[in-house]
Amino acid sequence: MEMNVTRRQFLKLSGAVAATLAVVELGFDEKKARAESSDFKIAKLKPTPTICPYCAVGCGILVYSTEDDVVYTEGDPDHPINEGKLCSKGTTVRQVYTSEKRVTKPRYRAPGSDKWEEVDWDFALDKVAKNIIETRDRTFIQKENGITVNRTDSIAYLGGAALDNEECHLLQKLFRAGLGLTYIEHQARI
Ligand code: SF4
Numbered sequence: 573m574e575m576n577v578t579r580r581q582f583l584k585l586s587g588a589v590a591a592t593l594a595v596v597e598l599g600f601d602e603k604k605a606r607a608e609s610s611d612f613k614i615a616k617l618k619p620t621p622t623i624c625p626y627c628a629v630g631c632g633i634l635v636y637s638t639e640d641d642v643v644y645t646e647g648d649p650d651h652p653i654n655e656g657k658l659c660s661k662g663t664t665v666r667q668v669y670t671s672e673k674r675v676t677k678p679r680y681r682a683p684g685s686d687k688w689e690e691v692d693w694d695f696a697l698d699k700v701a702k703n704i705i706e707t708r709d710r711t712f713i714q715k716e717n718g719i720t721v722n723r724t725d726s727i728a729y730l731g732g733a734a735l736d737n738e739e740c741h742l743l744q745k746l747f748r749a750g751l752g753l754t755y756i757e758h759q760a761r762i
Pocket residue numbers: 624625626627628629630631654657658659660661662663
């Protein structure tokens with residue numbers, strides 16, 4: 573009889589078999605061990621699949637979380653790129669959530685000021701939009717040496733590894749076709 577087993581099921585199965593053998597060989601009470609295993613930190617948590625934010629490899633990660641905490645993260649065994657493995661950076665991805673240095677609100681440093689102050693999202697987004705439009709209108713070049721160029725050299729855009737193809741396509745349309753930027757780069761290419 574042919575049985576179709578996914579990679580994750582296989583790993584779970586092999587883990588369960590190995591654990592059972594170890595338990596029997598060491599003379600432990602298997603039922604007790606099994607009951608206690610349900611108290612493991614992540615036993616009752618449903619993993620949420622996501623993509624590592626650090627580089628363009630794009631490894632899959634499973635995030636085990638409660639309402640207000642990220643309890644554990646691990647490589648996604650079903651992900652075609654990393655098949656459950658993670659590099660040292662990806663392994664520490666939980667720190668994106670737990671680090672004391674994590675910035676959770678937008679910050680603004682006014683011209684001439686030497687300190688950052690927390691602002692709300694409405695202020696931050698309005699400020700960014702206003703600065704982009706003002707800079708673009710002030711520096712826009714329609715023609716150069718008689719040739720239509722329709723560009724600005726005064727704004728640059730830097731993308732990140734977590735952007736997917738569709739997001740990159742939309743960003744290119746906005747920044748290159750819409751605003752006339754030529755300096756468009758990607759963090760993973762630098
Ligand atoms: S786990 Fe490592 S290799 Fe994979 S995407 Fe993250 S940083 Fe890149």
